[in-house]
Amino acid sequence: MSKESVLIIGAGPAGLTAGHLLSEKGFQVFIYESHPHLVGGLSKTVNFNGFSFDLGGHRFYTKAPEVAEYWHSILGDKFMKRSRLSRIYYNQTFFQYPLRLADVLKNLSWWRGFTFLTSYLKVKVFPIKEIVSFEDWVTANFGKGLYQAFFKSYTEKVWGRACHEISKDWAAQRINNLNISKIIIQFLKGIFGIKDKEVIKSLIDSFDYPEKGPGMLWETVKERIEDHGGQVFLGAEVTGIEQSDRKWTVTLANGTKGPKAEHIISTCPLKQLLENLTPSVSEKIKDELSLISYRDFLTVVLMFKKKESFPDNWIYIHDDRVKVARIQNYKNWSPHMVPSDDYTSYGLEFFCQKDDELWALSDEKLKELAIKEVKIIGLPFSDEELEAQVIRMPYAYPVYDHEHQKRSLLIREELKKYPNLHLIGRNGMHRYNNQDHSIKTAMLVVNNIIKGKEEYDPWKVNQDAIYLEEDKT
Ligand SMILES: Cc1cc2nc3c(=O)[nH]c(=O)nc-3n(C[C@H](O)[C@H](O)[C@H](O)COP(=O)(O)OP(=O)(O)OC[C@H]3O[C@@H](n4cnc5c(N)ncnc54)[C@H](O)[C@@H]3O)c2cc1C
Numbered sequence: 001m002s003k004e005s006v007l008i009i010g011a012g013p014a015g016l017t018a019g020h021l022l023s024e025k026g027f028q029v030f031i032y033e034s035h036p037h038l039v040g041g042l043s044k045t046v047n048f049n050g051f052s053f054d055l056g057g058h059r060f061y062t063k064a065p066e067v068a069e070y071w072h073s074i075l076g077d078k079f080m081k082r083s084r085l086s087r088i089y090y091n092q093t094f095f096q097y098p099l100r101l102a103d104v105l106k107n108l109s110w111w112r113g114f115t116f117l118t119s120y121l122k123v124k125v126f127p128i129k130e131i132v133s134f135e136d137w138v139t140a141n142f143g144k145g146l147y148q149a150f151f152k153s154y155t156e157k158v159w160g161r162a163c164h165e166i167s168k169d170w171a172a173q174r175i176n177n178l179n180i181s182k183i184i185i186q187f188l189k190g191i192f193g194i195k196d197k198e199v200i201k202s203l204i205d206s207f208d209y210p211e212k213g214p215g216m217l218w219e220t221v222k223e224r225i226e227d228h229g230g231q232v233f234l235g236a237e238v239t240g241i242e243q244s245d246r247k248w249t250v251t252l253a254n255g256t257k258g259p260k261a262e263h264i265i266s267t268c269p270l271k272q273l274l275e276n277l278t279p280s281v282s283e284k285i286k287d288e289l290s291l292i293s294y295r296d297f298l299t300v301v302l303m304f305k306k307k308e309s310f311p312d313n314w315i316y317i318h319d320d321r322v323k324v325a326r327i328q329n330y331k332n333w334s335p336h337m338v339p340s341d342d343y344t345s346y347g348l349e350f351f352c353q354k355d356d357e358l359w360a361l362s363d364e365k366l367k368e369l370a371i372k373e374v375k376i377i378g379l380p381f382s383d384e385e386l387e388a389q390v391i392r393m394p395y396a397y398p399v400y401d402h403e404h405q406k407r408s409l410l411i412r413e414e415l416k417k418y419p420n421l422h423l424i425g426r427n428g429m430h431r432y433n434n435q436d437h438s439i440k441t442a443m444l445v446v447n448n449i450i451k452g453k454e455e456y457d458p459w460k461v462n463q464d465a466i467y468l469e470e471d472k473t
Contacts, residue, residue: 003027006449007250008260009238010034010267012041013435014425016071016221017442018265019230025450029230030258032250034237038215039222041267042396042426044376045215045433048389051303053215053347056394057314057328059084060208062436068208070439074220075210080334084205085311088150089319089377097316099150108361112145119143132402133293137171153318157325158351159295159399167400172434211336214435238268242278243418263345263449267425267438269294269395271412277418285414288407292430296359296397299328300348300370301389306382309344323358324348343385346374354394363390412459422449424458437462 003026008015011033038044043058060079062068087094093107128140134155138147148170159166194473198396210216222232230414240251248264251257267275270359271292274281302321313329328347330337348370352358361369363369367388374381408430415421424441426433433441444456 004263005030005259005261006263006265007047007239007248007261008032008265008267009250009273009426010041010426010428011039011218011232011234012267013043013218014428014438014442015041015265015267016218016225018424018446019225019232020221020228021443023225023230025446026108027449028261029225030251030261031170031225031230031232032236032258033232033234034253036235039232039234040215040218042393043214043218045213045300046389046391047215048301049387051301051305051330051343051345052337053301053330053345053389054213054215054328054333055347055391056297057330057347057436058324058334060210060214060435063438064440066390066443067436067439070443071208071217074224075217078211078216079208079403080211080332081206082209084207084313084314085220085332086314086316087312088154088316088318090149090153092319092378093151094315098330099146103107104431108149109405111151113259113452116143116145116149119145121423131168133164133168134166137168138163142173150318152298153320154316154325157317157323158397160351160353160356167402169400169403169405171244186261199263207269211334213334213337216417228259239276240278241266241273241276241421243421246419263422265422265424265442265445267428269427270398270423270430272410273428281414285411288410289403291401291403291407293399293401294395294427295399296352296354296394298359298366299351299391299393300350300366301330301345301391302348302367302370302374302381302386303338303343303345303388304382304386305342305384306344306380307342308347308380308396310379317377319377322376323350323369324373325351327374327377327379344380346370346379346381348373351397359392362389366390377431393410393425398427398432400432404430422458429459431462433462 001466005028006022006027006030015031016039019029019031033039042055045052060071086331087096088097091108093221095107096103123143124141128136131137131140138151157165199221225232237253238250239253242249247260249258249260271289274285274289309329312329313332314326316326317324326349330347335341350358422445423429424445425438440461441458444458447456448454
């Protein structure tokens with residue numbers, strides 16, 4: 001019996017994993033990707049004049065062994081083990097992350113340390129009654145002082161809104177492994193010279209990274225799909241998704257139609273999917289559409305001739321004098337990301353909205369802004385052989401507002417009316433999924449398609465404790 005056909009929207013980690021696993025099993029796979037020449041989605045790698053860079057560094061770290069096995073089966077020894085250093089720049093000083101009390105006290109004075117402690121004790125004596133927002137969550141766990149110093153400024157840059165408007169879910173995902181009792185115990189053990197295995201483990205945190213960035217993994221997966229007879233169409237933006245007689249098809253921006261298929265897998269932003277579906281979604285869901293939102297992102301990469309750089313893989317910028325939120329130092333991710341050690345490249349990451357002033361700035365103006373901010377912070381820099389590239393990434397972060405869980409349940413209920421429509425990945429599910437979660441959702445849906453029944457629930461990924469994010473951004 002000939003195998004069924006599957007249409008896949010998007011050639012990011014989720015779409016490519018699904019396409020790869022299905023094509024291996026003999027399914028007819030058609031992948032549509034809007035980018036004109038690169039696969040990998042948010043996890044792509046851009047190459048320019050001997051430099052390579054990610055859009056936001058991408059750590060390969062997972063608690064799901066089958067995911068680690070999958071990506072090692074693709075790249076084998078082309079993965080490197082990297083140790084992590086990512087400090088916080090605050091008050092014109094670099095602080096260790098995860099926070100260390102001795103480091104905080106050394107750099108900020110005992111008096112500031114005392115105010116952090118009293119604000120922590122205050123919230124323990126007078127707890128916040130209902131924890132709704134990011135601000136509530138962090139204050140309840142760390143006190144107002146630490147919240148204002150080390151969480152507020154960066155988080156507000158990331159989301160472009162005040163911390164009291166951001167859901168507590170973001171805090172629970174992003175910083176759940178950090179807590180003040182660990183920080184204090186670690187400090188006291190330090191005073192008494194007691195080694196703390198757990199702390200040491202977290203400080204020498206390491207991760208896997210492909211020699212030339214994540215893009216090399218995803219380019220290889222694309223080749224494997226094609227080897228199995230699957231097709232990956234680039235520059236193919238899907239603008240219509242139609243179902244009739246239990247078959248699916250897509251319409252592309254250029255007006256062409258795809259073949260009819262039994263299944264469709266979507267990794268495109270959930271809002272886009274819901275807007276472009278035929279038959280269309282109910283009026284109730286249409287009312288929700290304007291409330292689904294995203295945070296966009298742009299990276300200004302500065303490449304120059306200078307050996308000396310800063311020691312971190314990336315740094316978090318908690319400094320209101322500058323707009324940049326995070327700076328990557330790509331050669332500390334892999335020495336193969338620069339032409340030679342005589343060169344350095346920084347990725348200055350700005351969080352924005354597609355319709356805001358920052359996004360609208362010309363590439364030249366963004367380059368000037370990036371250089372100005374590198375100089376304000378005082379990072380090693382040179383204008384010798386200086387080049388810049390600006391990469392704009394719409395839909396980088398699905399926004400979690402206070403209603404997002406309720407809305408997600410409503411949408412999932414609605415989508416039951418569309419048999420064989422499968423949502424996977426980050427924007428596909430409007431979940432703050434990392435690569436490993438996105439890959440895992442693809443694996444579960446592939447299993448369901450192969451078995452012909454909904455045996456596994458991809459919505460459970462990144463919900464159970466085992467999937468919870470530790471401290472990746
Ligand atoms: C700044 C940043 C840093 C990150 N760091 C890490 C990290 O360190 N570790 C980690 O594991 N994860 C990290 N992630 C998360 C990771 O990038 C995502 O989890 C992963 O890329 C999601 O895969 P996906 O396939 O679901 O979606 P995407 O990567 O978004 O891919 C979706 C693809 O679909 C295409 N597409 C969208 N709409 C259409 C359409 N209508 N028609 C055709 N094609 C379409 C897009 O062009 C894109 O290529 C980071 C993300 C960001 C933004």
